[in-house]
Amino acid sequence: MSKTQATTAAGARVYLYDTTLRDGAQTQGVDFGVADKIAIAEALDGLGIDYIEAGWPGANPTDDAVFQSMPPMSHARVVSFGMTRRQGRSAANDPGLTAVLSARAKSVCLVGKAWDFHVDVALGVDRDENLKMIRDSIAHAARNGREVLFDAEHFFDGYAANAPYAMQAIEAAHAAGARWIVLCDTNGGTLPDQIEHVVGEVAKKISGDRLGIHCHNDTENAVANSLAAVRAGARMVQGTINGLGERCGNANLISLIPTLQLKMGMETGIGRDRLPRLAEVSRLLDRRLNRASNRHAAYVGEAAFAHKAGLHASAVEKDPASYEHIPPEAVGNKRNVLVSDQAGRANMLSRLRDMGIKVDPKDERVMRLLDDVKTKEYQGYAFDDVPASFELLARRALGAVPQYFALDRFQIQVEHRHNAKGELVTVSQATIKIDVGNERMMMVAEGNGPVDALDAALRKALEPRYPSLAALRLLDYKVRILTPQDGTKAVTRVMIESADDKGRHWATVGVSPNIMDASFMALEDGITFKLLHDGVRAS
């Protein structure tokens, strides 16, 4: 449509280079193990990523082990990362370079300086010597049979400060045999129009199909900057899954890939067939990092195709294109019509239909359920996050949930003391009194902690009657104090994630001033959901 878009060769092949395992590993709070790195590499290969930068050999023991145990890839090239040689050494005698070249990887990526200020201040070497360091290192790696990439660190800051020197740095790498010259916006401060202009200038000297782009998100423009470079001719995009990376992160490949393919008509190694794997690759990384997925992530977030406002929800019912920029299935995501305080009747009915509940739109129980949701949300429930607890609430309102058991009372004890040997030990014990069918029983059990003990006592009482509970596992347990607001009293919200041997997983919630009561509610809902979906009848 626009002038710039018209010059983009739609249909051109863009190469995708993932640095989640190297630059992404710099992120605050991220600490990949060997098994994590290999699982992520396999997922990236399965998706169709062209290059996987697996680590920096010699920098730490994890990365060395990763290269040793990396399985063969079906599509991707594994890349080892390192620096150009140090001042005053030959490339062949540089220990850093030697480590990079000893790793089992077809390609190597070497980073070097392109900003005169950094050469002078951070590195403190002569500018000509810096150019020699680049030339020698690239040539040495190429002689060793590697495909070589040159990461031109701080290229855009360098170009702004001293364009001729920045160009000399990348021309040195190009002349020495680098297959790809990657222009890095290392500090992340460059804007899209600047990127587009500079890459366009560089492409007059070095063909765009030799140029890559590596952006950081410090102005929230990493995705746009990468797209601007592609419009200007660059044909490799470096980034990370979910935009993982130091400071504000790297360019997010998960956002870039569908835009390149679906909106700009570029070819990648992924293609339309594998594009629906995108959401799963995004979630895999979060699971490996043991963190919640960003529900607002572009394309793949749980909320990316969520419709909360009553007006939107009813228009989406008529035609999804009215409020969706792409079909969610194209990237492996799905539409999500939300239950919430703002929900209208249309949302609620659509949600009930998704659960397979048929109800007359005029049934007054629907309005009562809406009121119930509003009341509970006011108390601190947040049903958006716990579809299982919402489903139970809805089914109870419509009178369709058996009472599998009824608690009479519980007592929990945690004791932290010295044992007979003088060692500090902590013992947790739960006692419950409970009705199952027409039998009242008392049970007592120990656990790693009070909730575990309560869970153990419940299972002891319930498993003889409901044997499928043996396959129920508690995956995650999260607690949050909701601070007093608008005069309401502080409450504790407990969320429990459960799973079973049928591959199902579900989250339930409990809210109470007391953490143990809230935990019991979430456990109770988790067990009830399992039994209901197993089709078990109350005994």
Place this chain on the structure above:
Amino acid sequence: MSKTQATTAAGARVYLYDTTLRDGAQTQGVDFGVADKIAIAEALDGLGIDYIEAGWPGANPTDDAVFQSMPPMSHARVVSFGMTRRQGRSAANDPGLTAVLSARAKSVCLVGKAWDFHVDVALGVDRDENLKMIRDSIAHAARNGREVLFDAEHFFDGYAANAPYAMQAIEAAHAAGARWIVLCDTNGGTLPDQIEHVVGEVAKKISGDRLGIHCHNDTENAVANSLAAVRAGARMVQGTINGLGERCGNANLISLIPTLQLKMGMETGIGRDRLPRLAEVSRLLDRRLNRASNRHAAYVGEAAFAHKAGLHASAVEKDPASYEHIPPEAVGNKRNVLVSDQAGRANMLSRLRDMGIKVDPKDERVMRLLDDVKTKEYQGYAFDDVPASFELLARRALGAVPQYFALDRFQIQVEHRHNAKGELVTVSQATIKIDVGNERMMMVAEGNGPVDALDAALRKALEPRYPSLAALRLLDYKVRILTPQDGTKAVTRVMIESADDKGRHWATVGVSPNIMDASFMALEDGITFKLLHDGVRAS
């Protein structure tokens, strides 16, 4: 530097329009109360935002109450939001419009359809009638003495499908007296070059200083799209704090403002003097929403100027510009040199210096401390998030933390049962045996929950000796199960945030297989940190 940038009138005034309280309120999991909305509006006004869209009068009771109780603003105009009149009604008799105009607000923003497909399908009205609905509604609001804005919903999709009709829609609003015509990328699927092209075309018909831009983040380009519109001439930017908003969010004003001011040289109502308030406004919203701030947020995130890699940290020591695109203080943020598994000696020394700890760089206790941090992180600690616990660890390693108390044992009981009146009650009680100075004592206390009871018993024992603890408050309590990985055993991590009457707040952590042990550790560190910083000596 670039062609497009050269055409931007640097120094031009760009008007900032915040819709956190209206479009942001559509976000999954967001539910503002009246007090929240007023506190946020006051912060936006204090920052220098030009327009604050406070809500949709008539849509819900909260928004009606907000307009009634909104205090006078010193700079900002309060805007009430609504739709153009319905089909078949006169503007004066439309109940929706009447509600919007009855709100106490100098400006009104009316949304109407600019995409022929939406007029046909979602609205189901004749296309000419839609144009009349726009014209009548804008004219009616203007006659009622309001400054009127027209939000042209789906403008870019509409322009792509039927440009003449999209233009007719906005020209109708313009002719009827709208001060601002706001071009909305409602579905968020348009790319920056497309936005720049279309806004440029529109600006040939309607002057850029009458044009606004309203973007959504569905391709992670909302910030870039807004900047592209400004480059093409638009002079109003609509967005939300922290990019809050339905699906993937709205354009993030917190990222846009510093880029507009510091990088594009535009004038806003904020100016350099108030720009350092930006980080605090961002955090205020998160506190109101009771959620953790995004540490990777552009400009204002805690990690936005964090340096983890040893190499970067040592270069930043030499000259901050080497790895920072702007000075962090300009936006109210600060540099953050991280402690972590990847940390080198330079990071550790810099961090100790920030705490005011002077230590010989060659002191072997520094290397021992590094090892200790690595071991604890392996166990599940995450010191990046809890500087107070890290500080205690460091000071203990260097032998500078008094032992204010020593726990011998604790016992916790939670009982959930029927009381004499037959009501369900839950009682939590904690018993501790503790040494304070040379006195051993036992204390027992009740609380809302087991941790509260433990805290109460500790205070009962400690406050007579350490009276400043009376001002210690527990702000937040978070629990996470760290799932087994790489063969390690599952543990519970508890984080506690504390504050006192001196405006200090600090976070501490405890990790243990048992939640109560982990909670005790975090409480103990929280108390010790307070006493240490009060300069109290152990009794």
